[in-house]
Amino acid sequence: xxxxxxxxxxxxxxxxxxxxxxxxxxxxxxxxxxxxxxxxxxxxxxxxxxxxxxxxxxxxxxxxxxxxxxxxxxxxxxxxxxxxxxxxxxxxxxxxxxxxxxxxxxxxxxxxxxxxxxxxxxxxxxxxxxxxxxxxxxxxxxxxxxxxxxxxxxxxxxxxxxxxxxxxxxxxxxxxxxxxxxxxxxxxxxxxxxxxxxxxxxxxxxxxxxxxxxxxxxxxxxxxxxxxx
Amino acid sequence: xxxxxxxxxxxxxxxxxxxxxxxxxxxxxxxxxxxxxxxxxxxxxxxxxxxxxxxxxxxxxxxxxxxxxxxxxxxxxxxxxxxxxxxxxxxxxxxxxxxxxxxxxxxxxxxxxxxxxxxxxxxxxxxxxxxxxxxxxxxxxxxxxxxxxxxxxxxxxxxxxxxxxxxxxxxxxxxxxxxxxxxxxxxxxxxxxxxxxxxxxxxxxxxxxxxxxxxxxxxxxxxxxxxxx
Numbered sequence: 328x329x330x331x332x333x334x335x336x337x338x339x340x341x342x343x344x345x346x347x348x349x350x351x352x353x354x355x356x357x358x359x360x361x362x363x364x365x366x367x368x369x370x371x372x373x374x375x376x377x378x379x380x381x382x383x384x385x386x387x388x389x390x391x392x393x394x395x396x397x398x399x400x401x402x403x404x405x406x407x408x409x410x411x412x413x414x415x416x417x418x419x420x421x422x423x424x425x426x427x428x429x430x431x432x433x434x435x436x437x438x439x440x441x442x443x444x445x446x447x448x449x450x451x452x453x454x455x456x457x458x459x460x461x462x463x464x465x466x467x468x469x470x471x472x473x474x475x476x477x478x479x480x481x482x483x484x485x486x487x488x489x490x491x492x493x494x495x496x497x498x499x500x501x502x503x504x505x506x507x508x509x510x511x512x513x514x515x516x517x518x519x520x521x522x523x524x525x526x527x528x529x530x531x532x533x534x535x536x537x538x539x540x541x542x543x544x545x546x547x548x549x550x551x552x553x554x555x556x
Numbered sequence: 557x558x559x560x561x562x563x564x565x566x567x568x569x570x571x572x573x574x575x576x577x578x579x580x581x582x583x584x585x586x587x588x589x590x591x592x593x594x595x596x597x598x599x600x601x602x603x604x605x606x607x608x609x610x611x612x613x614x615x616x617x618x619x620x621x622x623x624x625x626x627x628x629x630x631x632x633x634x635x636x637x638x639x640x641x642x643x644x645x646x647x648x649x650x651x652x653x654x655x656x657x658x659x660x661x662x663x664x665x666x667x668x669x670x671x672x673x674x675x676x677x678x679x680x681x682x683x684x685x686x687x688x689x690x691x692x693x694x695x696x697x698x699x700x701x702x703x704x705x706x707x708x709x710x711x712x713x714x715x716x717x718x719x720x721x722x723x724x725x726x727x728x729x730x731x732x733x734x735x736x737x738x739x740x741x742x743x744x745x746x747x748x749x750x751x752x753x754x755x756x757x758x759x760x761x762x763x764x765x766x767x768x769x770x771x772x773x774x775x776x777x778x779x780x781x782x783x784x785x
Contacts, residue, residue: 415646420646426720430717430720431716507652
């Protein structure tokens with residue numbers, strides 16, 4: 328089988344936790360495409376040189392090498408037209424949702440979970456991760472996530488656009504999930520894979536949506552290593 | 557001419573300020589459709605009885621009566637297929653943007669501008685407006701907007717999804733504006749029409765986008781009554 332997905336992990340190769348890789352995991356399952364997961368760690372830049380890219384996900388799909396989650400999603404949609412569509416209509420109309428996800432949801436989640444990540448990493452990646460993230464946030468990682476329990480209500484309030492959108496349909500994609508759902512799920516899978524913090528409360532429509540997402544495609548997401556959150 | 561748009565105003569019939577009406581104003585201009593604006597005030601519920609609806613916008617388009625901005629947008633797209641498209645592909649893919657706009661942008665703006673609205677209204681509507689909004693917010697309107705200058709930086713930060721989306725194209729719709737742009741512009745036109753508060757700073761990509769929007773369709777939005785903000 329010639330389809331390989333390079334995915335971010337730490338010491339445990341089964342604990343893949345990149346939100347961008349999760350988008351593609353789910354997209355591949357949505358298309359009904361089998362793939363082999365290739366574990367990749369933060370410091371292994373040279374192992375992606377063949378893709379002319381420094382970050383995962385990278386998909387090797389037969390003869391094709393595609394890097395960057397958005398490019399991979401477009402590649403899958405274009406190449407596997409007979410399989411269920413990832414996008415309804417023009418993929419560009421998903422750009423605002425991705426922008427919201429990357430800035431508000433993923434950017435917000437980072438301030439709750441980033442300090443949980445180092446313990447999952449081997450020595451070399453841990454040093455790289457702490458240094459690069461402390462530089463990004465301008466403070467020690469334990470300070471970034473300080474007081475997180477108290478900050479959760481405000482963060483949960485910022486998810487209101489999801490609740491409003493989910494009033495009219497069970498998935499962001501409508502009656503069935505699409506790439507919008509996989510982008511947002513990716514952020515939650517990142518948190519779920521690295522942190523014991525309970526981000527969502529039962530009773531929240533976003534929690535109920537996530538439960539539906541965890542069950543998709545034979546429970547692919549539900550079966551991933553997590554801390555029980 | 558048989559196309560009439562019922563729009564919210566206060567004492568000045570030219571100062572139409574409903575964000576939902578602005579979406580349709582711009583959508584009609586996008587389609588190149590002329591219309592007559594019919595002023596409507598908060599308390600004139602019975603004047604919309606013919607539409608079986610209690611709120612504007614209501615569009616009378618020849619024989620058709622359509623209420624609710626989303627339904628009107630779909631009606632325009634369906635009826636005027638030869639005119640420039642309002643939606644690229646499935647309108648449902650715009651639902652998340654609308655949800656974000658209504659909850660975060662419009663809901664956020666309300667806490668900066670709601671106390672500016674009563675002075676624009678006639679006596680009957682003013683009493684209705686103050687009572688209904690104070691009930692909604694659970695406090696006097698001047699308390700809702702208290703400290704607004706100090707709260708602006710946090711609000712501007714919440715617009716980050718717009719900035720990210722606008723990195724790759726001049727409009728949310730891409731190279732040209734579409735209904736996504738009109739939804740978001742509607743919120744800013746509401747603020748601009750009722751409040752002297754300077755919501756956006758020059759230099760902000762959202763400000764630059766709004767400038768482009770104000771110029772569209774012969775400067776329809778730029779020409780609307782505002783407080784110079």
